[in-house]
Amino acid sequence: MEASTALKVEGVSVQLGGRQILDDITFELRPGELTGLIGSNGAGKTTLFRVILGLQATSAGSVRIGAQGERQGVGYVPQKFLLDPDMPLRGRDLVGLGIDGHRFGLPKPSKTRRQRIQQMLEAVDAQDFADARVGQLSGGEQQRILIAHALISNPQLLLLDEPLANLDLRSAKEVVTLLSRIATEHRVSVLISAHEMNPLLPVMDRIVYLADGRAVSGTADEVIRTDVLSKLYRHHVDVLKVHGRVIVVAGEGDHDDEPDHGPVEII
Amino acid sequence: MSHVLHVLIEPGFFSSSPVRLALAIGGLVASVAAVVGVFTVIRGQAFAGEALGDIGATGGASAYLAGVPALFGFVGFSVAAAGAMELIGIQRVRGRDLATGIVLGAGFGIAALLLYLGTTYDNTSGATVTILFGAIFDLTSPDLPLVLGFGLIVLVTLAVLYRPLMLASISPELAAARGVRVRLVGAAYLISMAVAVALSAVTIGAILSTALLVGPAAAALRLTTRPGRAIATAAVIGVASTWLGVLLAYDSYDWTVKHDRAWPASFFIVTVVLAVYLIAGWFSQSIRRGRSLSA
Numbered sequence: 001m002e003a004s005t006a007l008k009v010e011g012v013s014v015q016l017g018g019r020q021i022l023d024d025i026t027f028e029l030r031p032g033e034l035t036g037l038i039g040s041n042g043a044g045k046t047t048l049f050r051v052i053l054g055l056q057a058t059s060a061g062s063v064r065i066g067a068q069g070e071r072q073g074v075g076y077v078p079q080k081f082l083l084d085p086d087m088p089l090r091g092r093d094l095v096g097l098g099i100d101g102h103r104f105g106l107p108k109p110s111k112t113r114r115q116r117i118q119q120m121l122e123a124v125d126a127q128d129f130a131d132a133r134v135g136q137l138s139g140g141e142q143q144r145i146l147i148a149h150a151l152i153s154n155p156q157l158l159l160l161d162e163p164l165a166n167l168d169l170r171s172a173k174e175v176v177t178l179l180s181r182i183a184t185e186h187r188v189s190v191l192i193s194a195h196e197m198n199p200l201l202p203v204m205d206r207i208v209y210l211a212d213g214r215a216v217s218g219t220a221d222e223v224i225r226t227d228v229l230s231k232l233y234r235h236h237v238d239v240l241k242v243h244g245r246v247i248v249v250a251g252e253g254d255h256d257d258e259p260d261h262g263p264v265e266i267i
Numbered sequence: 268m269s270h271v272l273h274v275l276i277e278p279g280f281f282s283s284s285p286v287r288l289a290l291a292i293g294g295l296v297a298s299v300a301a302v303v304g305v306f307t308v309i310r311g312q313a314f315a316g317e318a319l320g321d322i323g324a325t326g327g328a329s330a331y332l333a334g335v336p337a338l339f340g341f342v343g344f345s346v347a348a349a350g351a352m353e354l355i356g357i358q359r360v361r362g363r364d365l366a367t368g369i370v371l372g373a374g375f376g377i378a379a380l381l382l383y384l385g386t387t388y389d390n391t392s393g394a395t396v397t398i399l400f401g402a403i404f405d406l407t408s409p410d411l412p413l414v415l416g417f418g419l420i421v422l423v424t425l426a427v428l429y430r431p432l433m434l435a436s437i438s439p440e441l442a443a444a445r446g447v448r449v450r451l452v453g454a455a456y457l458i459s460m461a462v463a464v465a466l467s468a469v470t471i472g473a474i475l476s477t478a479l480l481v482g483p484a485a486a487a488l489r490l491t492t493r494p495g496r497a498i499a500t501a502a503v504i505g506v507a508s509t510w511l512g513v514l515l516a517y518d519s520y521d522w523t524v525k526h527d528r529a530w531p532a533s534f535f536i537v538t539v540v541l542a543v544y545l546i547a548g549w550f551s552q553s554i555r556r557g558r559s560l561s562a
């Protein structure tokens with residue numbers, strides 16, 4: 001069981017506009033596990049997702065999804081989703097496009113298709129607003145619809161780019177709980193990017209920590225350590241644990257709260 | 268003018284063959300334009316549609332000078348313009364208006380020259396008015412199979428592309444993640460839009476052609492929450508507006524003092540479309556939740 005991998009990223013490097021955005025990234029995801037892809041703005045999280053989806057060319061390395069390496073088995077919830085409030089599209093329609101949106105021809109309505117959509121909507125607790133226009137839904141409601149859209153094709157891998165960014169604390173907690181339930185119940189490997197790791201700490205099985213285009217991965221206890229992160233950042237950082245929260249601050253060896261260059265990251 | 272007199276002499280509206288032809292071709296064109304237009308509005312490409320119509324005027328003018336049917340000029344130039352926009356980069360959202368504007372400017376300049384040449388040679392402004400503002404009662408029966416053929420090509424293309432096009436129009440990222448070739452689908456759509464705009468130019472003129480493209484679609488979006496219903500509603504609105512416009516134009520003979528000329532059908536069609544759009548807005552606001560309009 002432990003030997004099976006849902007995703008294997010090996011030595012991936014990406015250059016964009018003459019800059020090294022990702023540098024020799026290596027990690028593995030297992031089925032049924034929830035992994036956090038943690039990194040600050042511009043760390044390369046979205047770029048890494050695009051590599052996994054096959055939308056971004058790499059200068060080195062390889063990506064393997066599941067045993068057979070098929071891209072079909074990937075669900076994706078993008079970071080940016082902008083839809084005009086007037087667009088005639090219900091949440092239900094968007095979830096339906098998750099089943100067959102890539103196929104040619106007109107949609108073929110059927111009872112089983114309707115039921116499948118309804119079940120998916122219930123699984124993400126979206127049945128109450130599934131008939132409203134998607135563009136008029138709140139950020140958290142759209143998030144659930146998009147998760148349903150990504151999940152309905154039964155992917156073995158679910159990628160969510162900053163799903164918590166626009167949510168308040170309570171909605172974020174709900175979405176995190178939902179995702180962790182999905183990972184276990186559907187045996188899906190879930191990869192969630194975030195610049196703030198604390199909301200994910202209670203549910204994260206593993207962590208991929210991204211900084212300056214490089215990554216370390218492992219369990220939270222293996223990664224969120226002063227020595228490991230200092231090596232990643234290539235200068236000294238301190239990992240502080242306060243009231244069950246983790247804070248990573250830049251330091252010069254002492255526990256200075258206000259170093260010259262400010263906190264590397266307050267997480 | 269001879270058609271106009273002919274219409275006057277005929278006893279009834281439906282027994283007049285120019286009227287019947289106007290209703291048939293007008294209805295066909297309106298439904299194709301409305302179906303295409305729903306995607307135009309969802310994709311935010313109304314400006315590109317307008318530009319394709321204006322460049323179509325260049326094609327119409329060239330066709331007039333060359334003595335071939337205007338429809339070929341409209342289609343040829345609109346499709347070529349769509350290709351040019353695609354090359355310049357209309358798929359990038361930020362490049363969209365830029366690519367459209369550049370092609371539009373160039374096309375309009377040539378249209379001005381050709382229309383100028385056309386009118387000075389013939390010493391008549393009739394062609395200019397026809398190309399820019401349409402002459403639905405001047406259509407001839409050979410136009411019908413042409414319009415039908417082009418219209419079917421567009422509808423079949425959209426039926427085949429329906430699901431990936433819908434997904435790509437809603438979110439290129441979601442579509443790309445599902446393996447849709449977003450750029451290819453977008454290019455095929457742009458060409459379909461060019462043909463639809465060219466067809467509208469035949470009935471209501473190159474300048475007004477976007478009214479049939481985005482007007483019924485924009486009204487339909489206010490009335491329904493579902494994509495399929497929006498398309499059906501838009502088609503009904505487009506056809507009904509065109510037919511009502513034709514009827515009003517026919518009636519308008521009696522409105523003038525000498526009863527010798529009708530007001531242009533394009534004016535009535537565009538006005539009805541605008542009225543429907545405004546009523547749809549009022550309707551969707553007064554009834555909180557948009558419902559599909561069945562008639």
Ligand SMILES: Nc1ncnc2c1ncn2[C@@H]1O[C@H](COP(=O)(O)OP(=O)(O)OP(=O)(O)O)[C@@H](O)[C@H]1O
Pocket residue numbers: 016017021039040041042043044045046047048079195
């Ligand atoms: N097409 C591009 N050309 C050049 N540079 C790019 C391109 N796309 C992204 N970058 C750069 O790559 C870096 C990583 O971008 P990416 O979007 O992957 O970051 P991110 O971790 O998702 O950030 P955020 O948390 O803000 O979403 C950024 O510095 C960005 O400026």
Ligand SMILES: [Mg+2]
Pocket residue numbers: 045046047079161162
């Ligand atoms: Mg990002």
